[in-house]
Amino acid sequence: MSTSIKRANQEAIRRIEEGNAMWVDLRLAREVVPGMDEHTVFHAGPPVAWRNMCGPMRGAIIGASMFEGWARTPDEAIAIAESGKLKFDSSHHHRAIGPMSGIITPSMQVNVVRNERFGIDTCSTLYMGTGKVLRHGAYDETVMAKLRWMNHELAPLLRLALHDAGGIDLMAIAAQALQMGDELHNRNKASNPLLITKLAPHLVKVGERDKVIEALRFIDNAGHFILNMVMAGCKGILDAASGIPGSTIVTTIARNGYQTGIRVSGTGDQWFTAPAPVIKGVFFPGFGPEDANPDMGDSAITETMGLGSLAMAGAPAVVQYVGGTPEFAVETTMNMYEITVAEHKTLKMPTLNFRGTPLGIDIRKVLETGVTPVINTGISCKRAGVGQIGAGLTAVPIECFEKAIEAFAATRGVSVD
């Protein structure tokens, strides 16, 4: 049996390495996200009911409901959510993805990222910046105003620029940025300016002067604007490797603040979940561990793709944001080689003598070693309405892999070696 698993995993790796990620469009979610109807709310992580949703996810839904006009006040929004009128589902079931709470509703503009090789379009929310933002559950008027500006001003301008550019190759930027100390999850110091450098001439060509200046400044100040497109790119690439019978490669890691879930190629769309863990991190002034929400967000798709914490050795300076030392960053990546089956052909880290990033988390290796994938992540306040309060490190619970291997064995009708 191990031969056929090996072959299945090789096929998964082949598809991942052949995939690409072109940022091609911005569109209204209702136009491009499959299954996005009125009163539909897609969220990060595995499926979760309103009653189990954490504070920041509820906060983001309150904000989104007011943005959509479904509610005028937070109390009205909560009443609507409790009434059962909203249709909730995991974005991962709808070719969509978003960091932290990852809330997507019909009137939101989303990035469209295309895996051209496999014909998969994946959508993601627009990155709002750090601090008080919708994805972390903040919804005061400053947040709502920014959301409206992004939707009605920024997105249409970016769309024109992107069409003028004929799309922007995100994995080419990711490969360059890895050479420049980014890990493409919590450190985007290189990828974001590289995006601006690519985009600027096209923005200038299509936009009004003042709006172009505003857009350039916003993308620069947001710091991680490219993250949401990279996330959609990673998902589109990994989705092409999903559903390969016999493959033990992880194709999704996602958290909703209540549970962490993984999906495995050989078991398709099935989730294997465990309670979302706490995050060991660096907190913004005035906040501490007692304020922290458990792990949340779809951004661990970067780790699933071998970026983020898996590529930390190439990003020693990320420890200034998530904690730890450069030595710890190298150790983390070295540990991740123990649970992966390949090294990426084009995503390489100069600090490890241009070794490829660890690619293809194998649930068997995780269980053999007891080493689980580390995640670099932002920390939300557990109370709705506050926002981001820090950043740090956590790991996927081993329970997810224990459940996965059982289900995988069942698909084979035998015990797993």
Added chain:
Amino acid sequence: MSTSIKRANQEAIRRIEEGNAMWVDLRLAREVVPGMDEHTVFHAGPPVAWRNMCGPMRGAIIGASMFEGWARTPDEAIAIAESGKLKFDSSHHHRAIGPMSGIITPSMQVNVVRNERFGIDTCSTLYMGTGKVLRHGAYDETVMAKLRWMNHELAPLLRLALHDAGGIDLMAIAAQALQMGDELHNRNKASNPLLITKLAPHLVKVGERDKVIEALRFIDNAGHFILNMVMAGCKGILDAASGIPGSTIVTTIARNGYQTGIRVSGTGDQWFTAPAPVIKGVFFPGFGPEDANPDMGDSAITETMGLGSLAMAGAPAVVQYVGGTPEFAVETTMNMYEITVAEHKTLKMPTLNFRGTPLGIDIRKVLETGVTPVINTGISCKRAGVGQIGAGLTAVPIECFEKAIEAFAATRGVSVD
């Protein structure tokens, strides 16, 4: 005596660390470079007469003479140079600097970079890109056309943008770029996009659409556009530390393709020279060591400032351009700590756990250890008119330091301990 040397060197380091580098203006050389009159040609490295100038420096002077209208053909330019009509001098004597041949003539637009703390303005040529360019001695019509466009179109636009920005802080960009794997001499993959990110909103504000697009694309494609401003910044900072009696710190390393020269704080403006060495490097297709000109250019001011090869440990990917391995890059920086007296307070390398770059090359330490400063550099073809043919590594000849210590001892009237 060693106590007073120590104190003098501490003063030099203090001045270097307190200095800054603001890119504040672009002006015609005749308006801002002290001593720049008609038929004046300033060049890289220590002073050198026409008869001793190497092929690429002569090529650049031919191009500059045609650009100025002093000659219509290369033969006319050579005749004028041989006639003694041109006044040659080292740019370093005139608060100016340029990479490779570093030729500056009166009608050229130059960057003005200000050390605000010490009131020193330093000028540098504009970076033309790689390949066939004036600084490497090429002067065909494509080179001349590009030079005219840069002078008459690009520079005035950049000037307006820079005034709108109120100047751009180059050492802030350098500090960031060091965290992103640049060494700020041969690797500017981060610093150049960071410059574009800072500059773009101001360019958009002041420029015509098509010219802004052209400028953004040019700066991006040039790859190292920021290098010439960083060089002027380094010189302005180091010049403030020149002329401190009793200091054994190197304040200039510069080469003219004929000789390599250094200057030392305690001996002021005196040059200590040796024949320019060959460069061990990576050659562009079709070229080899037999085509290579000896070491040339003022860009080793970056090494003098603790950047370039001295900061190579922080820039492992630069070895793809200059040769070697990431391990060699770390070794190089570790060796440079042996010949320097300090570690920079704000220029830090994450790969060495945020250790400061080696700062303040001490001629005594060079002579004690026999380790001389390594230089990352481009390689010119030795024939005039060709241009860049590769990049690589070389070192400052020990002879420069032997001469320097003798002169230094003479200033003290004693032998050096």
